[in-house]
Amino acid sequence: MSNKLLFDMYGVLMRAPSPEDLIALEERVAPASSEDFWAAYYALRPDYDAGIASVEHYWGDVLKQCGAQDEDPKAIAEFENSRLLEEVPEMVQLLDDLIDDGHTVGILSNMPTSLSVLVRERHEWLDHCAAVALSCDIGVAKPRPEAYRVAVDALGGTPQETYFFDDNEAYVEGAREAGLNAFLFRDRETVLECLRDLS
Numbered sequence: 001m002s003n004k005l006l007f008d009m010y011g012v013l014m015r016a017p018s019p020e021d022l023i024a025l026e027e028r029v030a031p032a033s034s035e036d037f038w039a040a041y042y043a044l045r046p047d048y049d050a051g052i053a054s055v056e057h058y059w060g061d062v063l064k065q066c067g068a069q070d071e072d073p074k075a076i077a078e079f080e081n082s083r084l085l086e087e088v089p090e091m092v093q094l095l096d097d098l099i100d101d102g103h104t105v106g107i108l109s110n111m112p113t114s115l116s117v118l119v120r121e122r123h124e125w126l127d128h129c130a131a132v133a134l135s136c137d138i139g140v141a142k143p144r145p146e147a148y149r150v151a152v153d154a155l156g157g158t159p160q161e162t163y164f165f166d167d168n169e170a171y172v173e174g175a176r177e178a179g180l181n182a183f184l185f186r187d188r189e190t191v192l193e194c195l196r197d198l199s
Contacts (some may be wrong), residue, residue: 002193006107006108006169007107008109008165008167009111010084013089013107015088016074017084029076031068037068045110048112049135050140050141060073061096077112094188094192104186105129109133110134116136124176130156135147140168145177162181164183165183165190166183167185172184
């Protein structure tokens with residue numbers, strides 16, 4: 001039986017930043033205030049992920065708000081991106097197996113333009129997917145409902161027949177509000193259990 005399956009990238013198909021990665025990023029930025037750094041990092045991120053704010057604008061504003069404005073925004077972005085390129089082999093293999101089994105598989109992920117270029121260059125398995133909806137390409141980031149609608153349309157289905165997997169509860173809830181069948185991803189068994197229930 002063929003199903004329309006939509007996957008997040010980080011925390012599902014790609015390694016999410018570890019606590020050590022976050023510490024390393026903060027140390028690289030060397031903010032005057034750690035609290036101000038992370039507040040700005042997350043508050044300004046949606047426009048960066050959606051391709052609205054450039055590297056210079058996003059990181060320039062973050063650095064300014066946390067008191068580290070003498071740092072080079074491009075260098076900080078390159079440092080962060082370099083730690084976001086590792087795939088989860090068992091999940092990439094599962095993705096390919098699902099495609100081989102006849103499922104229609106797509107990606108919906110929040111990702112800034114500078115990172116998306118590197119990810120596409122290094123991970124050719126993205127080309128195996130029926131649809132790849134990255135926030136920087138579609139101009140909107142999860143959990144905005146438009147992000148889910150664009151991804152579902154690209155996958156060629158409807159929200160009601162699309163099954164979405166994400167490790168972020170807010171994004172799972174956003175998908176459910178948009179009408180998708182959404183599941184909080186914990187490991188590959190989350191996907192396999194869902195497929196067993198559908199068969």
